[in-house]
Amino acid sequence: MAEITLTINDKEVKGEDGDTILNVCQKNDIDVPTLCHFDGIPDMGSCRICIVEIEGSGRPRISTSCTTPATDGMIIQTDTEKLRGMRRNVLEFLLSEGNHHCMYCAASGDCELQDLAYRFGIDYIKMPVTPSEESTHVDSSQRYLVADPNRCILCYRCVRVCNDMAGNQVLGISNRGSKAQIISDMGENRGESGCVSCGTCVQVCPTGAILDRRSAYMGRKTEVDTTKSTCLFCSVGCGNEIISRDNYLIRIEGDWDAEPNKGLLCVLGRFSPLYDECRARANKPMIRKDDQLQKATWNEALNAVAEKLKFTDKDKIGGLVSTHATTETLKLFAKYSDDMGAKNVGCIEGPISDPPEKGFDLSDLNDADLYVVVGEDLSEGLHQVVGFLIKRNLIERDKRLVIVNDEETGLIEFADKHLKISELDKAIELCKDAENPIVVYNDEAINQVDKMREELADNAKFFWMPPGINSRGALAAGLDGEFDPDKASCVYVMACEAGDISEELLSKLKKADFVAVQTSYMEPWDEVADVILPTTIWAEREGTVINMEGQELKVNKAVDPPKEVKAEADILNALAEKIG
Ligand code: FES
Numbered sequence: 001m002a003e004i005t006l007t008i009n010d011k012e013v014k015g016e017d018g019d020t021i022l023n024v025c026q027k028n029d030i031d032v033p034t035l036c037h038f039d040g041i042p043d044m045g046s047c048r049i050c051i052v053e054i055e056g057s058g059r060p061r062i063s064t065s066c067t068t069p070a071t072d073g074m075i076i077q078t079d080t081e082k083l084r085g086m087r088r089n090v091l092e093f094l095l096s097e098g099n100h101h102c103m104y105c106a107a108s109g110d111c112e113l114q115d116l117a118y119r120f121g122i123d124y125i126k127m128p129v130t131p132s133e134e135s136t137h138v139d140s141s142q143r144y145l146v147a148d149p150n151r152c153i154l155c156y157r158c159v160r161v162c163n164d165m166a167g168n169q170v171l172g173i174s175n176r177g178s179k180a181q182i183i184s185d186m187g188e189n190r191g192e193s194g195c196v197s198c199g200t201c202v203q204v205c206p207t208g209a210i211l212d213r214r215s216a217y218m219g220r221k222t223e224v225d226t227t228k229s230t231c232l233f234c235s236v237g238c239g240n241e242i243i244s245r246d247n248y249l250i251r252i253e254g255d256w257d258a259e260p261n262k263g264l265l266c267v268l269g270r271f272s273p274l275y276d277e278c279r280a281r282a283n284k285p286m287i288r289k290d291d292q293l294q295k296a297t298w299n300e301a302l303n304a305v306a307e308k309l310k311f312t313d314k315d316k317i318g319g320l321v322s323t324h325a326t327t328e329t330l331k332l333f334a335k336y337s338d339d340m341g342a343k344n345v346g347c348i349e350g351p352i353s354d355p356p357e358k359g360f361d362l363s364d365l366n367d368a369d370l371y372v373v374v375g376e377d378l379s380e381g382l383h384q385v386v387g388f389l390i391k392r393n394l395i396e397r398d399k400r401l402v403i404v405n406d407e408e409t410g411l412i413e414f415a416d417k418h419l420k421i422s423e424l425d426k427a428i429e430l431c432k433d434a435e436n437p438i439v440v441y442n443d444e445a446i447n448q449v450d451k452m453r454e455e456l457a458d459n460a461k462f463f464w465m466p467p468g469i470n471s472r473g474a475l476a477a478g479l480d481g482e483f484d485p486d487k488a489s490c491v492y493v494m495a496c497e498a499g500d501i502s503e504e505l506l507s508k509l510k511k512a513d514f515v516a517v518q519t520s521y522m523e524p525w526d527e528v529a530d531v532i533l534p535t536t537i538w539a540e541r542e543g544t545v546i547n548m549e550g551q552e553l554k555v556n557k558a559v560d561p562p563k564e565v566k567a568e569a570d571i572l573n574a575l576a577e578k579i580g
Contacts, residue, residue: 001016001017001018002016002017003015003016003017004016004017004019004024004070004071004072005072005073006021006024006070006071006072006073006074006075006076007074007075007076008024008025008028008030008076008077008078009030009076009077009078009079013027013028013030014027014028015027015028015070018069019069019070020043020065020066020067020068020069020070021052021054021063021065021066021068021069021070021074021076022034022037022043022050022065022066023070024070025065025078030078031078031079032050032052032065032078033049033050033087033116033119034047034049034050034066035047035049035050035112035113035116035153035155035206036049036066036155036156036157037050037066038157038160038161038204039256040165040256040262040263041157041160041161041164041165041204042160042164043066043067044067044156044160045064045066045067046154046155046156047090047094047153047155048064048086048090049087049090049091049116050064050065050066051063051064051065051083051086051087052065052068052076052077052078052083053076053077053078053080053082053083054068054074054075054076055075055076055077060077062083062086065078084120087116087120088120088121088122091113091116091117091120091122092122092125092126092127093127094113094153095113095117095122095125095129096125096126096127096128096129096130097129097130097131097153097178098131098149098150098151098152098153099129099131099148099150099151100113100114100125100151100207102114105151105207105208106208106211106216106217107151107205107207107208107211108208108220109220109221109222110220110221111206111207111208112206112207113153113206113207114207131150136149136150137149138150139184139189139190139191141189141190141191141192142189142190142191142195142197143191143197143213143271144197144199144212144213144214144267144270144271145190145197145199145201145202145210145211145212145213146210146211146213146216147182147190147209147210147211148208148209148210148211149181149182149209150209151207151208151209152181152182152207152209153206153207153209154173154180154182155206156173156182157201157204157205157206158171158182158201158204158205158209158210159171159172159173159182161200161201161204162200162201163392163395164392164395165200165263165264165388165392166198166200166264166388166391166392167387167388167389167390167391167392167393167394167395167414168194168195168196168198168388168391169194169391170184170185170193170194170195170196171183171184171201172184172185174187182209196266196267196379196380196384196410197266197267197270197271198264198265198266198267198270198384198388199212199265199267199270199271200254200263200264200265203253203254203263212251214250214251214271214274214275215243215250215251218245218250218251219243219245219250223245224243224244224245224250225243225244225245225558226241226242226243227241227242227244227539227556227557227558228240228241228255228258228556229241229242229539229554229555229556229558230545230547230553230554230555231252231265231269232324232469232470232538232541232545232555233268233269233272233273233382233469233538234266234268234269234382234383234384234385234469235323235382235383235465235466235468235469235470235471235472235547235548236260236261236362236383236385236386236547236548237260237545237546237547237548237549237551237553238254238255238258238260238261238264238265238269238385239254239255239257239258239259239261239553240252240253240254240255240258240265240269240270241253241254241255242539242556242558242559244539244558244559247559247560248559249274249539249558249559251274252265252269252270252271252273252274253265253270254270259362259363259551260361260362260363260385260389260547260549260551261385264385264388264389265385266384266385266388267384268381268382268384269385273537273538273539276497276521276537279499279521279522279523280521280522280523281520281521281522281534281537281562282519282520282521282522282525282532282533282534282535282565283534283562283564283565284296284534284564285297285298285300285301285302285531285532285533285534285564286301286529286531286532287300287301287304287530287531288529288530288531293526293529293532296531298564298566298574301531301532301533302533302571302574302575302578303578304516304530304531305492305516305531305533305575305578306575306578306579308490308514308516309340309490309492309575309579310579310580312489312490312514314340314341314342314343315343315344315487316487316488316489316490317340317342317344317488317490317491317492318342318344318345318483318484318485318487318488318490318491318492318512319333319337319342319344319345319346319483319491319492319493319494320345320346320347320348320483320491320492320493320494320495321333321345321346321347321348321474321479321493321494322347322348322468322494322495322496322497322498323347323348323349323466323468323469323470323471323473323474324469324470324496324497324498324538325470325473325494325496325568326470326473326541326542326543326544326545326555326568327470327473327476327477327543327544327545327546327552328543328544328569329494329543329568329569329572330470330473330474330476330477330479331476331477332569332572332573333345333477333479333494333572334477334478334479336572336575336576339576340579343481344483344484344487344488345479345481345483346479346480346481346482346483347467347468347471347474347479347480347483348468348495348498348501349467349468349471350443350467350482351480351481351482352443352466352467352468352471352474352475352479352480353443353446353464354475354480355446355449355462355464356453357461357462357463357464358550359549359550359551360461360462360463360464360548360549360550361549362386362389362463362548362549364436364438364461365386365389365390365393365438366389366393367436368393368399368436368437368438368461369398369399369400369434369435369436369437370399370400370401370402370430370431370434370436370437370438371390371393371399371400371401371402371437371438371440372402372404372427372430372431372437372438372439372440372452372460373390373401373402373403373404373405373409373411373439373440373441374404374405374421374424374427374439374440374441374442374445374448374449374452375404375405375421375441375442375444375445375448376405376440376441376442376444376445376465377405377407377409377410377411378390378409378410378411378440378465379409379410379411380410382465383465383548386440386463386465387410387411390411390414390440391411391414394414400416400417400430400434401414401415401416401417402415402416402417402418402419402427402430403415403417403418403419404419404420404421404423404424404427404445404448405418405420405421406420406421417430421445421448424448424451424452427452428451428452428455428456431452431456431459431460432455432456432459434460436461437456437459437460437461438460438461438462438463439452439456439460439461439462439463440463440465441462441463441464441465442464442465442467443466443467449462463548464548465548466548469545470545470546472546472547472548472550473544473545473546476546485505485508485509485511485512486508488512489512489513489514490512490513490514490515491509491512491514491515491516492516492518493509493515493516493517493518493519493525493529494518494535494568494572495517495518495519495520495525496518496519496520496535496536496537496538496568497519497520497521497537497538499521499523499524501524506524506527506528509528510527510528512528514530515528515529515530515531516529516530516531516533517529517531517532517533518533518535518568518571518572519532519533519534519535520534520535520536520537520565533566533571534562534564534565534566535565535566535567535568535571536561536565536566536567536568537561538555539557539558539559540557540558540559540560540561540565540567541555541557541567541568542555542556542557542567543555
């Protein structure tokens with residue numbers, strides 16, 4: 001990029017060809033107030049707070065700095081009396097058009113409109129308050145959010161992140177001028193629309209117009225603790241920020257600086273973990289007596305497990321682990337299983353295939369011209385963020401999506417073609433015709449993808465969607481085998497927060513002589529466990545995981561566990577000591 005020189009506020013500053021005036025100001029630490037601008041999404045110049053004066057022949061021209069390209073030789077003023085007056089006027093109009101009575105608003109203290117009003121000395125609203133009729137309907141139909149158009153300033157950040165960042169294309173604008181309004185789909189309530197609850201809109205809303213139901217009124221930014229960590233709910237490994245107050249979990253936000261998600265999260269990463277509180281927490285050791293789980297001390301519980309493991313034939317010992325665990329803990333589990341000679345050990349998700357590609361870079365999705373998704377449904381369950389990264393690329397006309405799946409998936413409405421698995425050859429031909437095809441697949445499609453790999457040699461990239469959260473960590477620990485419940489009479493389960501266990505596995509575990517479960521939640525393990533060893537949840541864990549790309553990512557503890565709950569590794573070490 002060629003360097004350009006501008007004069008801003010009588011000082012010479014440098015920028016790059018392609019920068020907007022706002023970009024140049026930000027690069028040179030020149031403060032320009034903004035409201036609708038948000039880093040990472042295209043600007044549309046809707047709020048007009050960022051106006052600047054551009055000198056030219058005749059009178060200076062007033063322009064929005066976020067949408068005006070910077071050019072070499074420009075002379076600009078960013079903070080004149082005239083600009084301050086115009087910004088004040090804009091703010092007064094915005095404040096008069098809605099319900100901005102801050103003392104009743106959950107966003108008060110964290111509101112960008114309120115901050116600007118203070119900054120520009122607005123302590124009362126001169127104009128009559130005239131909210132439009134269209135903006136009176138508060139939409140609380142969605143499980144995790146409340147949308148209050150009375151507090152909306154039509155900055156369109158939510159619309160832009162929904163479409164350009166998350167690619168979900170649910171939010172839009174209806175009407176024009178004073179009747180303009182944010183709508184979901186064709187005007188449906190949020191809860192009945194195609195909204196996938198990724199929650200990106202909540203995170204970018206500058207006012208209280210979109211609120212997170214759970215964390216509203218629970219603490220302002222200055223009152224809460226923020227811990228950067230990694231989401232432990234699928235193998236994308238999204239960077240997140242865990243918001244807590246006084247050791248209580250409040251909210252999860254996407255980390256704008258983190259790869260590979262750059263702020264995006266899906267419902268599983270942003271909302272579901274906080275609603276896990278409905279599951280009863282395992283918060284004390286328990287031993288089954290008279291067919292009832294009864295409270296025990298750690299010593300009693302560990303002794304009970306150690307005695308069983310010590311005196312069971314090693315061929316009859318089974319080990320089952322959850323990939324919610326960190327790589328360090330999985331390696332420890334594998335080491336102790338080896339030490340005991342236990343071979344019947346595997347992951348809750350089943351055996352893990354070990355594909356030839358040891359890693360990849362999700363940012364390569366931006367350069368692909370064809371996406372072939374085999375077997376995986378990227379619209380629900382795990383890996384939704386990969387779906388977002390693909391969908392947002394489809395806005396570019398020369399990019400295509402092909403779904404190869406015998407079932408309907410939520411991505412079909414975005415696809416150019418939906419092929420059956422038996423039509424795999426057609427997908428291979430499409431890849432041969434494309435310049436940069438990427439095949440996204442899961443373990444169920446491994447055989448089909450092997451065929452594609454043979455035919456396409458180096459002409460396509462292959463992105464494996466692992467079945468578990470830290471499947472690559474489990475592979476690194478050597479835990480890729482299959483656990484056979486029929487061959488185990490004494491089973492040790494390291495479940496972490498895993499709860500989605502098949503009825504078949506549970507009924508087989510019920511038949512085992514002894515089952516010890518190291519778990520964060522009672523369900524469903526209270527049905528089968530002889531001993532419960534309470535352990536941490538995702539926000540109480542520390543260590544690393546290996547994501548689908550093969551990147552080692554840090555997991556940080558945001559809150560302390562309840563008093564009698566121990567970290568996974570501490571339980572394994574204590575048990576190892578008892579067994580000797
Ligand atoms: Fe530039 Fe809103 S920030 S117009």
